[in-house]
Amino acid sequence: MGPNSDPINAARQPQMPSMASFGVSVNEAGLAPSRSSYKWQRVLLKVSGEALAGDHSQNIDPKVTMAIAREVASVIRLGIEVAVVVGGGNIFRGSSWTGSSGLDRSSADYIGMLATVMNAIFLQATMESIGIPTRVQTAFRMSEVAEPYIRRRAVRHLEKGRVVIFAAGTGNPFFTTDTAAALRCAEINAEVVLKATNVDGVYDDDPRHNPNARLLETLTYHEITSRDLSVMDMTAITLCQENNIPVVVFNLSKPGNISKALMGEKVGTLIGATWDSTVTMT
Template sequence: MSYQRVLLKLSGEALMGDLGYGIDPKIVADIAQEIAQVVNSGVQTAIVVGGGNIFRGMKASAAGMDRATADYIGMIATVMNAMTLQDALERIEIPTRVQTAIAMQEVAEPYIRRRAIRHLEKGRVVIFGAGSGNPFFTTDTTAALRAAEIDAEAIFKATKVDGVYDSDPKENPNAHRYQSLTYNHVLANELKVMDSTAIALCKENEIPIVVFNLLENGNITRALKGEPVGTVVGGHYEVN
C-alpha cells in the first residue's frame, strides 16, 4: 500500500543517537535524508517530534516539580528538536515549516490546521512542535490528534525496536513480535505502542499505526512508501 499523506512520530531520544543527552547532528542529518526521499516520491509528510532527549516532564514531575510546569518545559524542548530537524531538511532543499501549539512567532508559525494542510499540499514538510499546547498530554496523543486533524492516512511511529512485542525482547529472548494488532488488543493488554489516549483517538478516527525500527537504514523510506515494516495496528487487522 502506498500513502499520499502521513504523519511520522519521532521520539526525542531518537535524535540523540548514542549520546546521553541532546542532539546528534549526524543522526538528524540521516533522518532528514530519509524523509527527503519520501517527500521527493510525492508523499505529503507531517512530523511530530518528542523532547525526551532534552527534558522529560513526567520524570521531572515525579521528582517533585509541578506537573503542568514540567510539561510546558517539555513542550519547549520539542520546539528545539523541531527547529533542528527543520534546519537539517532545508539544508538538503526540502521546504519545511514548523508550527507550534504555543505561540513563538519569532521562530515558528502558530498551529493553524488549514495552513498546515495547505503547506502539505504544496509539498512542504510540516513539523508540529510544542505538543498539543496543553499539559498532561503526551506527544503520542499529539501525533494522533494532528493526524486526525490533517486527515493523515496513517501514523508511523519510529522507535528503537522493530515492532511491538508481547514482552520485552531484551529480557525475554522468546518474546513474540506481532505483525498486526487490533486497537482493542493493544488497549486490553496495555502493550507499549502509544499511550491509551492516543490509541483511543486512532481507533475513533480509524487511523492505523505502524511501529518500526528507526535505526535500520532505509526503514523510514520503506515504511512510508507502504512496504511491510514493523507492526501495524488498526481496526481491520487481526492479532498476528
C-alpha cells in the same frame, strides 16, 4: 524575512542543494508526480526525543536528524506528503521531574513542550540544508521562530510539497506527544501515524529480557488494550481507534526503515489494519 518564509531563489543561494539532488522530479507547479500507487498519500511521522538522541542519553545526534532528512527527501520526490511530530525527552521529560524537584506537573510539561520546539528547529534546519522546504508550527505562539499551528495552513503546506513539523505537543499539559501525533494526524486527514522508535516493533514480551520474544506483525486496537501492550498511551490509542487511523511502530535506527514506512511497505508492527488493506481493524 522570518525563519519560516519561502526559500530564497536557488540562484541567490548556490550552496543550498535542490530537491533534484535527490532525484526529485517536479512539474511546473512544483508538484511531484502522481502518488496513487502508494499505500499512503499523506502520513504523519512521530519521532521521539530519545530516537533523536541516537546512541547518546540526551541532546541531539546530527547523524540521526540527517538520516531522517535524507529518507524523507527520498519519499517527498514520490509525491507523498509528510508531516512530523517530535518529542522532547532527549532534552527534558516532564513526568520524570515532577515531585522531587519541586516542579508541579503543568510547569514540567510546559518545559517539555519547549524542548520539542528545540528539536523541531534542529530538524527543520537539517532538512532545509539538503533542500527540503520545511515549516515548523507550534501549538502555542512563538512567532519569532515558527508559525502558529493553523490546520488549513498546515494542509496547504503539505499540498505544496513542504514538510510540516508540529512542535509543542498539543499545547496543553498532561498530554503526551504521542497523543499530539494522533490529534494532528486526525486534524490534517493523514492516513497513518508512523511511530519511529528504537525497537523493531511490538513484541509479545520484552525482548530485552526474553530472547524468545516474538515480533508481532499486526495487532488490533482491542489487542493493544486487552494485553496492556506498551505502544502509545491510552489517549493516543483511543484517538486513533475512534478516527480509524492505523499506527506503524518501527525501528528508526535501521537504514531504509523510514522510507519503507513512509511508502507503506511492510516494516515493524501495523496496528489497526492489515498490510494488504487500509481498512482499520478494532
